[in-house]
Amino acid sequence: MKLTGSQILIECLKEQGVDTIFGFPGGAVLNIYDELYRARNEIRHILTSHEQGAAHAADGYARATGKVGVCIATSGPGATNLVTGIATAYMDSVPMVAITGQVATTLLGKDSFQEVDITGITMPITKHNFIVKDVDKLADVVRKAFFIAREGRPGPVLIDICKDVTAACAEYEPKPPKRLPQAPIGVDEKDIDEAAEIINSAKRPVILAGGGVSIAGANKELLELATTAKIPVTTTLMGMGAFPGTHELYTGMIGMHGTRTTNMAVSESDLFIAIGARFSDRVISDVRRFAPKASIMHIDIDPAEIGKNISVQYALSGDIKKILKLLNQRVEKKEYTDWARKINEWKELYPLKYSQDSKLHPQYIIERMYELTKGEAIITTEVGQHQMWAAQFYKYTSPRQFLSSGGLGTMGYGFGACIGAQIGKPGKKVINVAGDGSFRMNCNELATAVEYKLPVIIAIFNNHVLGMVRQWQDLFYDGRYSSTTLDRGTDFKALAEAYGAIGINVTTREDVDEALKRALASEDAPVVINFEIDRDEKVFPIVPPGAPISELIEE
Structure with a gap:
């Protein structure tokens, strides 16, 4: 049967079992979004606040479910806004297909409006990428992309589709997804x-x-x-x-x-x-x-x-x-x-330890988080001290339970991943452990979580500094705190409420359980808990740069 390129794309996504796409529309993908509207009962589109949030959400969805995550963005700045999320997925071997719009084939190479060579830009950070200039090749490209993303060591694949290809017509023949070959043992x-x-x-x-x-x-x-x-x-x-x-x-x-x-x-x-x-x-x-x-x-x-x-x-x-x-x-x-x-x-x-005084310590918060969730939550993190505390003091007992940017170390990753994980695993409680520095980079995605009534929890470890960088400045740069203080007066509780989320402030150890229990009880709204911790809290142990791992600083 004859279909447009946009129809072929949607049919191929359905072939691959795609039920959720994270994205943000624009001119070069208008035809695709028109078909997504028609297919809205079969493929759910999650409109994020920023394309980078869409990439991280697709990544979190993939990590939590084991399926291929899918995100979409328009040409030019929409495509380049996906780059950090694609690189994050590449470094951590996450199966993802990123779909970008491109200017019409007649406008390629002419510095046209919102034109960028996204396949050239993403070549080092994808398993493979494609630019589709011929509608007759579109179906095969989509099928190859999903196969490559899943096969062997997983990773992201990008498909760049020229706008005129999405409007052109071609013959489409349905095909079942190509089965992954039995991986060879590889050894004698x-x-x-x-x-x-x-x-x-x-x-x-x-x-x-x-x-x-x-x-x-x-x-x-x-x-x-x-x-x-x-x-x-x-x-x-x-x-x-x-x-x-x-x-x-x-x-x-x-x-x-x-x-x-x-x-x-x-x-x-x-x-x-x-x-x-x-x-x-x-x-x-x-x-x-x-x-x-x-x-x-x-x-x-x-x-x-x-x-x-x-x-x-x-x-x-x-x-x-x-x-x-x-x-x-x-x-x-x-x-x-x-x-x-x-x-x-x-x-x-030599157990992991921290001060047992009456102050509000981040390690204690993680321990209470573990106890109150019975160790069953999916934990996502941003990047920094809070990431390490979440790794050290929450006991993970199953795969796909801890989602964090390991290879690239992407500040701003965790909230998008949290959204993706919650949508992929709606029966699980998903908590994003964040620092105030990272949360400033992605707090716009509160609008997404509120719109889709996602009961995610964002636990901000607010020390009013870029904690890990400041820790290095303290230990290795003689306390020269260059550009790491964040005393900007942001009221995160009020910010959450402005978006329509639930906001909670916690300043004492005694209030931790009540705040976490209230957050865990939410069924249809995100909760932001602002934990006020000391700016001189540090992650220990730490191996100094250049030292063997046996030479740790413990306090």
């Missing part, structure tokens, strides 16, 4: 045998679980491996929830703001097994002194990651879930070892 049986033998003979092994474990759905296989061989497990920031934070073998996060137990265990280990992690600088710090006594085994679906940042003695590149299943058939069952007991001693000696 002898490689698995050797890896199992190495694990069985290790005296002081440690497992690092990264975000790839959750993406692969391999958390059960990881749990079996760790409990069978009694191997302590740490996680990266992106790996939160891949291994239960309440488990006796869990040692806490690794790296710059990791626990002393974890960083000591890694530094004393004789076998370091990294699974679905990319050895970022925040994990390894001084590469020459990382895990100095250990052989390193790296299991990852992306062969480009193996050996990229650190030398690896044992490489297993392929499907993580399948590799772990094969390892579990070969790994010997062990009782608690001296090594596991030593780790438990360190956990007793």
Whole structure:
């Protein structure tokens, strides 16, 4: 049958099972929005306040559900406003399809109104991108984009569609989504045998679980491996929830703001097994002194990651879930070892701690958040001190429960992601842990949350400064607080109420539970809780720049 390009796009989205799109209209996508209006009973469009909010919402939707997130923007500034969200998704391997409008094919390359080379701009931050100049190719491009976004190591794909293509007609034939191929194990049986033998003979092994474990759905296989061989497990920031934070073998996060137990265990280990992690600088710090006594085994679906940042003695590149299943058939069952007991001693000696005085401490707020939600909320974060407190003091027990910008470190990410996660998981309570600096970057999305009656909670840890930057200035720049003080007099409670949300101020420890319970009881309105905390609160432990991870500052 003959359809316009816009109709073909919508039909292809329906083929792919898309039920939600986050976006903002404009001239180059008017034809598409006209068809979205007609398809409004099948595809829900969420109108965000800013295109960057749409990209982050699509990202949060994808992370929370495991589906492909979809966002749309017009040409020029609309498209460029998606760039930070696309880069955020790329760094954290999030499956997303970004659709942008483009000027008509006859106007390309002429500096036309709202023309920008968005495929050129996004080439380094997408798995692939397309510009569609021929309506006959549109359907195939859309189908390829969704396949590429999901296949192998997931990531964002951009489709740039010229406006005349959305109006032109072509033959359309429905097709079911292309099934993802069975991911190859990627390694020989002898490689698995050797890896199992190495694990069985290790005296002081440690497992690092990264975000790839959750993406692969391999958390059960990881749990079996760790409990069978009694191997302590740490996680990266992106790996939160891949291994239960309440488990006796869990040692806490690794790296710059990791626990002393974890960083000591890694530094004393004789076998370091990294699974679905990319050895970022925040994990390894001084590469020459990382895990100095250990052989390193790296299991990852992306062969480009193996050996990229650190030398690896044992490489297993392929499907993580399948590799772990094969390892579990070969790994010997062990009782608690001296090594596991030593780790438990360190956990007793070096717990995460903070002052127990009567002040309102952010760590206490996170602990109460955990208790009152019974550890079942989806937590999104902005970027900064609050992000680390949320990682350290909330115990994540399942994948897709902690959504945070790990690779790019995007301030302003969390609220959009919170909106996307709430829409993707309407039965869950979703809380965005924010700093006042980050919230200033995305508070406009309160209009979105109010319009769609989303019962999200925004917990602002308001210290009136850019907390993490100020902490570095205090520790490493002799207290020269250059441009990090935010005493701007903004009344966040009044701001929330102006948008139609519920606003709450909390200044004392005694008021924390009442505020959180009130917020958790909301069923059809967002709640902003402004927690007034001290500007000199710091995230500890911290590894100074250039130091090995075993050399932590703890207070």
